[in-house]
Amino acid sequence: MHPGLEHYLILSALIFSFGVYGLLTRRNLVAMLLCVELVLNAAALNFVAFHRFLFKGDPAGTVFPILIIAVAAAEAAVALAIVIALFRHRRNLDVRAADTLRG
Amino acid sequence: METFAFWMIAAYTLFAAYFVVTARNLFRCAVGLAATLIGIAGLYLLMDAQFLSSIQIAVYVGGVVVLVVFAVLMVEDVTQKEFLRSPLSRCLLASVVAELLLAIVGGTMLSQGFGPDRPPQASAQVREIGHALLSTGPGGFVLPFEVISLVLVAALVGAITVAGKPGDDFTKGEED
Numbered sequence: 001m002h003p004g005l006e007h008y009l010i011l012s013a014l015i016f017s018f019g020v021y022g023l024l025t026r027r028n029l030v031a032m033l034l035c036v037e038l039v040l041n042a043a044a045l046n047f048v049a050f051h052r053f054l055f056k057g058d059p060a061g062t063v064f065p066i067l068i069i070a071v072a073a074a075e076a077a078v079a080l081a082i083v084i085a086l087f088r089h090r091r092n093l094d095v096r097a098a099d100t101l102r103g
Numbered sequence: 104m105e106t107f108a109f110w111m112i113a114a115y116t117l118f119a120a121y122f123v124v125t126a127r128n129l130f131r132c133a134v135g136l137a138a139t140l141i142g143i144a145g146l147y148l149l150m151d152a153q154f155l156s157s158i159q160i161a162v163y164v165g166g167v168v169v170l171v172v173f174a175v176l177m178v179e180d181v182t183q184k185e186f187l188r189s190p191l192s193r194c195l196l197a198s199v200v201a202e203l204l205l206a207i208v209g210g211t212m213l214s215q216g217f218g219p220d221r222p223p224q225a226s227a228q229v230r231e232i233g234h235a236l237l238s239t240g241p242g243g244f245v246l247p248f249e250v251i252s253l254v255l256v257a258a259l260v261g262a263i264t265v266a267g268k269p270g271d272d273f274t275k276g277e278e279d
Binding site: 002003005006007008009010011013014015016017018019020021022024025026027028030031033034035037038041044045048049051052053054058059060062063065066067069070071072073074075076077078080081082083084085087088093 | 105106109110113116117120121123124129132133136139140143146147149150151152154155158159162163166167170171174175177178189193194196197198200201202204205208209212213217231232234235236242244247251254255257258259261262263264265266268
């Protein structure tokens, strides 16, 4: 069967739901960050699929994934800095243990 | 040929994504994420978006994943340690939530009826992307472009500040 728009959309929905599942079950901060990257990639894949199959010649569909990649890079830098600071203070990356700010 | 490539890359990407979510070792998770990102870059190539594909490899696989691997190697002995497992009830609840989301998203997409036999069209190439990123007219993205550069600078400064030791003073130069 020739791959159409639906195939790409379903594939990206599957990757998205894997990311959500991982985000809910992981207890390690870095592993949760990796699952967020999965979710962001699923969104970018959707943009490119719509660009390819529905909007001919409109470059917005490829500009948004570039912005998504830039935001993901910024997010990874900040999150890993937080990981290093957290590890320096607690020697532990379990998110259930880091609940000092919980009201 | 394109059909075969799509199904192979899709199966590979899904398997790698599943590996990211279920691997018991942080380093293996990072390697699985790299594999997933390379698979998605392959899908971009299939969709005729060569520029995005190369950006994906360069920034994601070459930058973000390497950063993650460095952080992982710095903070714990990943080769030995396995993570704490969430309780089974939580895993079941999470899988129900994920499947519900998948059903909602997939159902919405399939019920829209985008037209299954719509032919693929030419993707924007580097020239159009560059013009779109820097044009100020309608359909231009110069404001998001500038904002994203500001975000990157702020993230860089914030990361250095957060990760540095509390006593460090980054405002002093090295000259004295």
